[in-house]
Amino acid sequence: MKLPTAQEMQALDRCAIKDFGIPGVVLMENAGSGTVRMMERQLGPCINTFACILVGPGNNGGDGLVIGRHLYQLGCRPFFFLLVHPDKLTGDAAVNMNIIKNLKLPFHVIDSEVRVSTVPVLFKQIESQGLPCYAIVDAIFGIGLKREVEGHFAAAIETVNRRNFAHGVPVVAVDCPSGMDADTGKSMGICLKADFTATYGLAKPGHYLHDSRELTGKLEVIEIGIPLEAQERISISCELLDQGLIEHLTPVLRRKHSSHKGDHGHLLIAAGSTGKTGAAILSARGALRSGGGLVSLLIPHALNSIMESSLWEAMTIPLPKSDYMFTAADADTALKLAEGKQAAVIGPGIGTDTETADFTRKLYHKLPIPLVVDADALNILALNPKDIQKAEGLRIFTPHPGELSRLLGWSTTEIQENRLEAARQACARFNSSGSKHIIILKGAGTIVCQPGRRLMINTSGNPGMATGGMGDVLSGIIGSLLCQGCEPFEAAAAGVYLHGAAADSLYRNVRVGYTASEVADAVPATLKTLLARDDRFSRNRRSTDPDNE
Numbered sequence: 001m002k003l004p005t006a007q008e009m010q011a012l013d014r015c016a017i018k019d020f021g022i023p024g025v026v027l028m029e030n031a032g033s034g035t036v037r038m039m040e041r042q043l044g045p046c047i048n049t050f051a052c053i054l055v056g057p058g059n060n061g062g063d064g065l066v067i068g069r070h071l072y073q074l075g076c077r078p079f080f081f082l083l084v085h086p087d088k089l090t091g092d093a094a095v096n097m098n099i100i101k102n103l104k105l106p107f108h109v110i111d112s113e114v115r116v117s118t119v120p121v122l123f124k125q126i127e128s129q130g131l132p133c134y135a136i137v138d139a140i141f142g143i144g145l146k147r148e149v150e151g152h153f154a155a156a157i158e159t160v161n162r163r164n165f166a167h168g169v170p171v172v173a174v175d176c177p178s179g180m181d182a183d184t185g186k187s188m189g190i191c192l193k194a195d196f197t198a199t200y201g202l203a204k205p206g207h208y209l210h211d212s213r214e215l216t217g218k219l220e221v222i223e224i225g226i227p228l229e230a231q232e233r234i235s236i237s238c239e240l241l242d243q244g245l246i247e248h249l250t251p252v253l254r255r256k257h258s259s260h261k262g263d264h265g266h267l268l269i270a271a272g273s274t275g276k277t278g279a280a281i282l283s284a285r286g287a288l289r290s291g292g293g294l295v296s297l298l299i300p301h302a303l304n305s306i307m308e309s310s311l312w313e314a315m316t317i318p319l320p321k322s323d324y325m326f327t328a329a330d331a332d333t334a335l336k337l338a339e340g341k342q343a344a345v346i347g348p349g350i351g352t353d354t355e356t357a358d359f360t361r362k363l364y365h366k367l368p369i370p371l372v373v374d375a376d377a378l379n380i381l382a383l384n385p386k387d388i389q390k391a392e393g394l395r396i397f398t399p400h401p402g403e404l405s406r407l408l409g410w411s412t413t414e415i416q417e418n419r420l421e422a423a424r425q426a427c428a429r430f431n432s433s434g435s436k437h438i439i440i441l442k443g444a445g446t447i448v449c450q451p452g453r454r455l456m457i458n459t460s461g462n463p464g465m466a467t468g469g470m471g472d473v474l475s476g477i478i479g480s481l482l483c484q485g486c487e488p489f490e491a492a493a494a495g496v497y498l499h500g501a502a503a504d505s506l507y508r509n510v511r512v513g514y515t516a517s518e519v520a521d522a523v524p525a526t527l528k529t530l531l532a533r534d535d536r537f538s539r540n541r542r543s544t545d546p547d548n549e
């Protein structure tokens, strides 16, 4: 699914109205009626209840008026709380206000902080008439929010968030919770906390970024009649990364019956130092568990026995001049060992010693094959970010916000509040003209971005993943997908989705306490589930295939 920014969504609306002749008021009617259908699906029938509808100054408020009218049709009594004087509403919102007046439906103007403070009292008065409250509808601001929320708007949002006057009453947000920046998910001073959000036409990036899950609640996309042709005319760069990506795992999932290990790629991993040998093991495990044919692990020679005893399936290559950490004197050997491999990973657990930094920089600049650049390798590059553009082969960077902060010189808060922009900036800075290095900005809603390509926000994953070693596993998964023949962007995106989906399979039984190695071990079953869900892979299966047993 495409995720338009506020500006792109406005362009889509305009295109539907101007190019296809669909009146805005029709789109608004569809938005409102669709939301009421969603409410009845989620909350049950609304007959013999009342609803409080907070109406803002723009078209989001107009949607709220339509919602109230449709609830009324179904036997619910709507009470409108207008945050602007009704005479100030314009366009389609004014059309709908006129209908509310003609129907003589009750409304209260709460256009000052003092008036907002009367909302709980009015609520109790309505309640005392003997009807239960069905829902509070937040139609204050949608994608037209322009600045920090202040004054009586902020007071109204705070009143709903406190909800001490309406315990247990569900809050339904219209398009996005008021106060949320639809592009970034950032709260603009204050943001309403919804239980459900009905968003129109397409979801927006903000619904998947920052802390928006807590603000948005359960999200549903309501079809409002914007023609698909309009989507083809408006360029939308951001997309949702979901299981639709499975098709890009074709090289991994479709194996010839006669395939052998040499058909599934050979990955080189440079990882580990004293105290961080686990990072190397986890990266190799991620690679092997996602179907990699062969994995060779470069390791400082004094640590080799640990690797040999822990990793049976990977080959370890002790580097002779590196004792407990990688040294520059082994860089040429490592470059030589990369010959014949399809991809490499560098960084998990290597530390940032100056010798290791020289070793890493040499590999980073000289390796001609695609290289996943992770963890300490990113911290090493951050010491001299200007050099990042000078690389022989394609690079896939996998920073978490802290690592990207060092690379970009932004604070982690700035990155978290502007995750899409941070990923775009990194893409611009790390690429020179013609290069296609990929950025994976990790965290809730991991972003995958490549110049001239799509920008994707991941939907898989859960808070249980916030524990050591998860990133090491991801680096191995992506390296392995590269080796198996996935295109770089697809390897990055599908790898991110697969990693999160494997963790989600564990999260179904436990919330916290599962480990990175368990996530790696969950990858094969996750791949099988993804395969089973996708018809393209189940078609043409023969009765003798193991899956049919």
Ligand SMILES: NC(=O)C1=CN([C@@H]2O[C@H](COP(=O)(O)OP(=O)(O)OC[C@H]3O[C@@H](n4cnc5c(N)ncnc54)[C@H](O)[C@@H]3O)[C@@H](O)[C@H]2O)[C@@H](O)CC1
Pocket: 013, 024, 027, 028, 029, 031, 056, 057, 058, 059, 060, 061, 062, 063, 140, 141, 142, 143, 144, 145, 146, 147, 148, 149, 150, 153, 174, 175, 176, 200, 224
């Ligand atoms: N044809 C369309 O354009 C459609 C629009 N729809 C709805 O319309 C919404 C967008 O409508 P608008 O563009 O009117 O925008 P909004 O209704 O989101 O808000 C804009 C209004 O709020 C004011 N405002 C913005 N930030 C403020 C702040 N911080 N403090 C105080 N006032 C502030 C603006 O001056 C303007 O009056 C969508 O989110 C959606 O709910 C839907 O009805 C579908 C069709």
Ligand SMILES: [K+]
Pocket: 060, 138, 139, 140, 141, 142, 173, 174, 175, 176, 177, 178
């Ligand atoms: K809203």
